[in-house]
Amino acid sequence: xxxxxxxxxxxxxxxxxxxxxxxxxxxxxxxxxxxxxxxxxxxxxxxxxxxxxxxxxxxxxxxxxxxxxxxxxxxxxxxxxxxxxxxxxxxxxxxxxxxxxxxxxxxxxxxxxxxxxxxxxxxxxxxxxxxxxxxxxxxxxxxxxxxxxxxxxxxxxxxxxxxxxxxxxxxxxxxxxxxxxxxxxxxxxxxxxxxxxxxxxxxxxxxxxxxxxxxxxxxxxxxxxxxxxxxxxxx
Amino acid sequence: xxxxxxxxxxxxxxxxxxxxxxxxxxxxxxxxxxxxxxxxxxxxxxxxxxxxxxxxxxxxxxxxxxxxxxxxxxxxxxxxxxxxxxxxxxxxxxxxxxxxxxxxxxxxxxxxxxxxxxxxxxxxxxxxxxxxxxxxxxxxxxxxxxxxxxxxxxxxxxxxxxxxxxxxxxxxxxxxxxxxxxxxxxxxxxxxxxxxxxxxxxxxxxxxxxxxxxxxxxxxxxxxxxxxxxxxxxxxxxxxxxxxxxxxxxxxxxxxxxxxxxxxxxxxxxxxxxxxxxxxxxxxxxxxxxxxxxxxxxxxxxxxxxxxxxxxxxxxxxxxxxxxxxxxxxx
Numbered sequence: 001x002x003x004x005x006x007x008x009x010x011x012x013x014x015x016x017x018x019x020x021x022x023x024x025x026x027x028x029x030x031x032x033x034x035x036x037x038x039x040x041x042x043x044x045x046x047x048x049x050x051x052x053x054x055x056x057x058x059x060x061x062x063x064x065x066x067x068x069x070x071x072x073x074x075x076x077x078x079x080x081x082x083x084x085x086x087x088x089x090x091x092x093x094x095x096x097x098x099x100x101x102x103x104x105x106x107x108x109x110x111x112x113x114x115x116x117x118x119x120x121x122x123x124x125x126x127x128x129x130x131x132x133x134x135x136x137x138x139x140x141x142x143x144x145x146x147x148x149x150x151x152x153x154x155x156x157x158x159x160x161x162x163x164x165x166x167x168x169x170x171x172x173x174x175x176x177x178x179x180x181x182x183x184x185x186x187x188x189x190x191x192x193x194x195x196x197x198x199x200x201x202x203x204x205x206x207x208x209x210x211x212x213x214x215x216x217x218x219x220x221x222x223x224x225x226x227x228x229x230x231x232x233x234x235x
Numbered sequence: 236x237x238x239x240x241x242x243x244x245x246x247x248x249x250x251x252x253x254x255x256x257x258x259x260x261x262x263x264x265x266x267x268x269x270x271x272x273x274x275x276x277x278x279x280x281x282x283x284x285x286x287x288x289x290x291x292x293x294x295x296x297x298x299x300x301x302x303x304x305x306x307x308x309x310x311x312x313x314x315x316x317x318x319x320x321x322x323x324x325x326x327x328x329x330x331x332x333x334x335x336x337x338x339x340x341x342x343x344x345x346x347x348x349x350x351x352x353x354x355x356x357x358x359x360x361x362x363x364x365x366x367x368x369x370x371x372x373x374x375x376x377x378x379x380x381x382x383x384x385x386x387x388x389x390x391x392x393x394x395x396x397x398x399x400x401x402x403x404x405x406x407x408x409x410x411x412x413x414x415x416x417x418x419x420x421x422x423x424x425x426x427x428x429x430x431x432x433x434x435x436x437x438x439x440x441x442x443x444x445x446x447x448x449x450x451x452x453x454x455x456x457x458x459x460x461x462x463x464x465x466x467x468x469x470x471x472x473x474x475x476x477x478x479x480x481x482x483x484x485x486x487x488x489x490x491x492x493x494x495x496x497x498x499x500x501x502x503x504x505x506x507x508x509x510x511x512x513x514x515x516x517x518x519x520x521x522x523x524x525x526x527x528x529x530x531x532x533x534x535x536x537x538x539x540x541x542x543x544x545x546x547x548x549x550x551x552x553x554x555x556x557x558x559x560x561x562x563x564x565x566x
Contacts, residue, residue: 006350010336013347017338082334082395085298086351087324235302 003088007096011070012103020069021104024062028108031058036115046123048115052133052204055112056197059141060169064162066104067148070097071231075156084235094228098149105141109134129206136203139216140196144169146223153227172196172219249312251276251403251433252297257306259292259457266292267457269306276402279429280462281448282437283552289457290437291331294407297435298328311402324352327401329409333392337381341372341391344380345398352399362398369424370394385412393421397428404428406436410443422447441552453555460555468551477544478516478528484536486512492531498524511539 015021035054040046074080083093119125147168152161176195182188192198199212250273259267267289274280284290295301296308299315299322308315310322336344345366349359367373370390375383383391389412396404409425410418425434426447438444444451445465452462461468482489486504493499493516500517507513518524525543532538 002353003351006347009350010339010347013343014336014338077334077336078330078332079334079336081295081298081300081330082328084300085323085326085328085330086348087320087353088351089320235300 001092003086003092004096004099007083007088007093008100011097011100015100015104020066021107024066024104025108025111028058028062029111029114031055032112032115036112040119046119046125048119048125048130048133049204051115052137053201055137056140056173056200059137059144060173061166062108063141063144063148063169064165066101067145067152067165068158068162069152070101070149071153071227072156072158072161076158090228090231094149094153094224094231098146098224101145101149102142105138105145109138109141126206129204132206132208133204135208136200136212139203139213140200143172143196143216143219143223146220146227147172150223150227150230153230169196249309250274251311252435253307253309253312254293254297255307255309257293257296257303257308259289259296259301260304265457267296267303270454270457270459271306272452272459272462274403274433274435276433277429277431278449279425279434279436279447281444281451281465282435282454283439283441283444283451284437284454285439285556288455290454291407292457293454294328294330294405294435294437298326298330298405299323300328300330325402326405327396327398327403328405329392329396329407331407331411333388334395335380335388335391338379340377340379341383342376344391345394348395348398354399362400366394366397369397369427371420386414386417389413390417390421393424397424400432402432404432404434404436406434408438409436410438410440453552455556455559458559460559476518478518478525478541479513479544480516480528480532480541481511481513481539482532482536483511483539484532486514489514489532489535492535493528496524496527496531499528 032051032055035058036048036051039050039054043050071080074083084090116125116130148161148165151164151168152158154164155161172194173196175191176198179188179191179195182191193211193215196216199215202209203212252274254273255271257267257270258265270289270293272280282290282293292301296303297310297315299308299310299319302316311325313321313325315322336347339347342363345363346359349363354362367376370393372387372390372394375387375391380388380391389409393406393409396406404425406425410421413421422443425436428434429447429449436443436448448465450462450464451468453460453468486506489512490502490504493502493514498519500519502514502516504512504514516528525541529538529541532541
């Protein structure tokens with residue numbers, strides 16, 4: 001547990017001593033603020049549905065920036081050797097880093113609560129929808145970060161890590177569109193199940209189903225286990 | 236037997252570092268062949284070899300950052316393949332390039348290391364003050380690491396290895412990039428640490444080895460060529476050492492008489508303007524040879540100086556490297 005906390009603390013210090021955290025949080029807030037004003041004021045309805053959709057899309061673009069340095073930076077800075085020679089388990093290294101990235105995601109998410117103030121002041125929004133939407137957003141973020149984490153472990157070049165993560169995330173988002181082109185019903189179900197977007201649209205409509213929650217957590221767990229195995233194998 | 240008792244028992248019978256027939260392959264290429272040696276607590280072992288000899292690879296395998304293809308690596312009695320956490324707990328490692336997080340402050344970095352090594356909070360400050368003092372980092376504790384000079388980076392690298400007072404210290408070229416004053420200070424730190432811990436340090440500075448190491452391991456092409464004390468290695472080559480003398484006597488007749496001695500292998504002479512002759516004899520090891528030579532020379536004229544030249548460690552090193560190459564060529 002010591003090792004996990006040490007890694008977590010070091011990662012958080014790295015995020016906040018460099019511009020990464022400030023850049024991510026401010027650009028996410030700016031983007032979300034713009035979409036919120038555009039969606040709410042142009043439609044005149046007090047819902048977050050459209051804003052959640054735009055937030056998810058913004059997240060797909062920002063996650064590679066958040067995750068690209070996680071392991072690539074350690075490889076290129078030759079500090080990975082230090083981490084492995086310290087009395088810390090590989091799973092503690094990976095989990096500590098993952099939790100730090102998720103913390104940044106949570107800070108980004110909580111910062112958008114500011115949008116809810118005028119909504120509750122001047123409108124009558126559905127609280128359940130908003131809670132489900134935020135749960136969905138965090139779950140989507142957790143799955144996306146784990147994928148970025150895995151790709152970052154594969155290469156020592158941060159740009160390459162980001163450039164593989166982005167299309168992969170967009171692929172998971174859009175794969176649902178292929179559903180209509182399949183004649184096979186198994187393939188239809190399968191594509192519908194693996195698409196990030198279809199589970200997410202259920203959640204932002206206020207439908208909290210275990211299937212969606214399990215799916216996102218499964219993606220996160222799989223990527224984390226793959227990352228741990230890869231780092232162990234790499235020695 | 237209870238597991239902790241068993242561990243303690245194992246530890247009592249084990250060296251601080253123990254390599255048993257380790258090999259490392261990258262694809263078809265074998266980088267390390269069948270390397271075996273031990274490092275005991277309280278000794279500093281120098282790891283000597285030309286660039287690309289396999290020093291860093293061996294260090295990595297001991298530190299657990301790389302695994303051996305075959306053979307076993309034990310640190311303080313713990314197998315690094317099956318119990319890496321126990322091994323790394325007792326190990327301080329300074330890789331070839333000091334692994335530092337440029338963005339952190341020196342104090343923040345050392346705190347991270349102390350946390351990772353599981354040093355209790357109440358002891359942390361004392362422990363960190365100790366290594367900061369030992370490595371002379373007091374002036375830069377609150378600086379960001381990217382601002383440090385090369386010498387400070389190297390010393391911070393050493394400081395992180397010393398945190399937690401590990402039983403075993405692995406140093407890959409610890410004095411690289413330091414100025415002469417810093418080199419001396421660093422050697423002092425290592426020497427002090429080495430009195431009650433086990434230290435393995437790789438270097439290609441030969442004087443460093445003679446100054447601080449109690450034993451030297453010479454490796455080339457992934458093979459251990461020799462392991463002994465610096466003096467022992469020199470002695471091994473002394474069998475054919477040279478005796479030099481300066482005399483005023485007739486050089487031809489002296490040469491003739493000297494060549495009749497059994498233990499003299501070859502003689503060369505050079506007479507200078509002041510009519511003094513400098514004679515160099517290659518001799519086989521014999522404790523009496525100097526006095527016999529002196530007796531002959533004195534009969535023929537004045538003897539101004541006589542001395543036996545032992546091979547320098549540099550010659551020892553070059554000789555071993557050359558022998559290993561010759562052997563490879565004949566194979």
